[in-house]
Amino acid sequence: MKIHKTGRTKRFALGSTVALAVAGMNAPAVLGFATHQYHQYVINRPEYKAEYGHWQTLTLPAGFRVNAVHASLLRTGKVLIVAGSGNDEKHFDAGTFRSLLWNPADNTYKLVPTPADMFCGGHASLPDGRLLLAGGTQRYEKLAGAVKRAAGVMRVRNESPAGARTFPRGTVFVGPNGREYASTAPVTVPAAVKSGSGRQTVVTAGEQHVFVEAVGEGADWVAGSPAQYRIKGLDGADAHDLYGQSAKLTLDKQEYQGIRSAFEFNPDTELYEQVTDMASARWYPTLTGLGDGRVLTVSGLDDTGEILNGNDNEIYDPGSRTWSKGPDRYFPTYPSIFLTAAGKLFYSGSNAGYGPADKGREPGVWDLATNGFQPVPGLRDPDLTETSSSVLLPPAQAQKVMVLGGGGVGESPSSTARTDIADLSAATPAFTPGPDLPAGGTRYLSSVILPDDTVLTTGGSSGYRGRGGSDLLRAQVYHPDSNTFTAAAEPTVGRDYHSEALLLPDGRVAVLGSNPLFADKAETTPGGFEQRIEVYTPPYLFHGERPQVGAAPERAKLGGTVRIGSTRPEAVTTAKLIRPSSVTHVTDVEQRSVALDIGARTADGVALTLPANPDLLPPGWYMLFVTDAAGTPSVARWIQVTR
Structure with a gap:
């Protein structure tokens, strides 16, 4: 692998010169200050910027700082930064959901009314420039030791064909022993389906699940075996036809739970507009735009904390603002799924966290028309694709997707420096090796396509959520034409979990977010959410006069x-x-x-x-x-x- 390191070597050499000049002063603080000052001098020299680029850190006023979990560039040039509850359960409990609209052209910003907790939902652009957002958080996870009330999934059944029935949040289900459990969300149960006639009549009960929680605390409320539950307040035929069934209600760990809500963000009014709910609740879904303008959504945790099994994929039609069922296919959460020039979808193997290690991890080409799936072999370190980055390399006509870095399933400490490239234009697509990442094993790496047909990669950490002070203050540029990396100026803010990067209309790159577990290498202080924005100006903006685009059609x-x-x-x-x-x-x-x-x-x-x-x-x-x-x-x- 060829890596350009001249600037980095020069930096250390110059720093050593400063150290020699001040060593006789026997003053470590002065030494550190002098080294820092000279480093600032070097990285701000015109010739340095022209070779490696330049970083600028922006700190917004306190009232406008949000936990950037999602970032989308709008057709107005503004960036919609969505926090929702921002991975802060206190904000969730208080119903404090936030979005910020930031204009990087003049660094202005405003808060946007946010109608639901879109934290860890999905999003994609629509043909008219609106942004579709779907899913989010209904309930935060609770670890086993923190669970005080027995809880679990209640399957609510309706044996009446007369019609669907809706039960509000807080509906009480009473067990055989008299213990009561309340639903944590509203639930609509479809009507039973009646078929045949006479003695051949068959009634198939309608069914929908809902999460329930004991009204009292402690182990006495645990229900460890399957049971049927009556719905409190019903009598007569309703009491017979409508009831709940649960396999078990426990004090075990409870996962995050998703919501069904979906919205379009209107860049003209700068407001969210609610559209039809999805059929399935989703937390950690991926939304992929299709060639006909519709949007496919897959995966996520549902409203009981279970990962969706793949028979619940949905397609959004922006014309009717409604959802329809999509082809069945299971994926772990936040799978990287790209639309190919052949109209099929390519799953690179990259994903972001939930799902078993032995299911849905294999990369492949998915044909929505036939629901066929053609595996794409050759990816190295195939067990290290969580928190990896994937990018459709420029130009898109080449039909090559690169997978960069990644880590093991869950809280695994493992990470990889591997980059591999899948050529989707080949008759039999396969991965071939790319150059290793210069910083070594890297998770949470951001990859951004630049207008000069290169890819900026920046940030990430070698450990899970930056554990052990493992954030990597490195950036580099990948060159598809030579299959090499060259060094870029180094960022000053660490970025790992919940971080984003995107290209701005002026050719710069904005980098946001980061949510490390700990704030120190010794892991003694809980980490805080990084709210500073860094903006990278690539070297090409220090090379003199820029081409101009004058009149152009809209x-x-x-x-x-x-x-x-x-x-x-x-x-x-x-x-x-x-x-x-x-x-x-x-x-x-x-x-x-x-x-x-x-x-x-x-x-x-x-x-x-x-x-x-x-x-x-x-x-x-x-x-x-x-x-x-x-x-x-x-x-x-x-x-x-x-x-």
């Missing part, structure tokens, strides 16, 4: 040709449409960079032709960048791609 059709204005059309060597990121838990299946064909040039502009394939270039809003021969990009212009 819309362009697939397969069509558009003409853009430019003061230096002869300088334009590449053009691409980059889809805005929507990222959480190192999962960003939205970003893609699609190359455009450059046609005729005139004295004041250039003609650009779009691909005709909606599975390569899904309808929606994109950032149009042009670059010159040195890779210097223009400021993006927003264009809506339509069918």
Whole structure:
């Protein structure tokens, strides 16, 4: 592997020179200060920035700081930062759910009313520029020692074909021994289905589950064997037809629970708009946009804390704002699933945490039309794909997906430096080795496509949630053309769990969030949520004059040709449409960079032709960048791609 380290070596050499100059002073504090000052001098030199780029740290006023769990770039150029309860149970209990709208162009910001706890939901852009958000948190996990009330899943059954019945949160189920258990959410039970006639009549009860909790504390409320429960307050035929069944109610650990709620965020009104609920509750789902403008959602923990088994995938139609059932396929939570140019979906193996180690971990190509699944072999360290990063390498026409780093299942301390690349254009796709990550084993690495057809990778930690002070203050740039990494300027803020990074319309990269378990290497102090934003300015923005995009259409059709204005059309060597990121838990299946064909040039502009394939270039809003021969990009212009 070829890694460019010149700047890093130079930094340490210069630092040593300073150390020699002040060593005779016998003053460690002065030594440290002098070294720091000289380091600041070096990294702020124009020649250093032109080779490695530059980082800037932003600290918002206290009232506007949120725990950035989700970040999505909108077609207005603003970034929607969603915290929800922000992994803070006190905020959850208080119903304090937060979102921040940040404009990086002028560093302005405002809080947005947030109607539900979208913490650990999923999101994807829609063709009209709205952002779909689905799922979130209904209940926080409780560890075994902290569980005071016996709880578990109650299957509520309806033997009447007369109609569905809805029971509010707090509905009480009474066991054979008189113990009472209350539901923690409302539940609607479908009507029974009647088939046949006469003696051949068969009634199949309607059924829906709900989580229940004992009304009293202690082991006396544990129900360790299956039982039937009556619903308090019902009598007559209702008492006979409607009842609950539970296998067991225990004091065991309780997992996070998801919600069914879904919303669209409107970038014009800058408000959330509620849409039809999903059929299944989801916590840690992935949403992937399809070529026809619909959105597939898979996986997640349901409203009882169980991982969805794969027969509950759903597809959202933005036209009707409703959901329909999708093909059956099981995945662990937050799976990285990319739309391919063939209209199929590629699961890279990357995921973010919940699910058994021996199920749903194999990468492969999923055909939604036939529900077939073709495994893609060759991924090294296949047991270390949790908290790994995956990216559709630029240009998207190459149909190559890279998997970077990752760790073992759950709280495993293991991590890997492996990068592998799957060529999906091959007749039989397979992974081939890429260069190892320069920092070694890395979890939670962020990967961002840049307008010069490279990928910035930054942050992460070698340990689970940064344990043992293992955050990696490193960044590097991957070059698909040479299959190598080169060094980038080093960030100053550690980033691990619950961190995000995304490309901005001006060509910079914003990095947000981080939620380490501990604040110190000795693991004696609980970690806090990182609320500072770092912005990386790549080297290409220190190389002189940028290409300009003048007049440009607001819309362009697939397969069509558009003409853009430019003061230096002869300088334009590449053009691409980059889809805005929507990222959480190192999962960003939205970003893609699609190359455009450059046609005729005139004295004041250039003609650009779009691909005709909606599975390569899904309808929606994109950032149009042009670059010159040195890779210097223009400021993006927003264009809506339509069918």
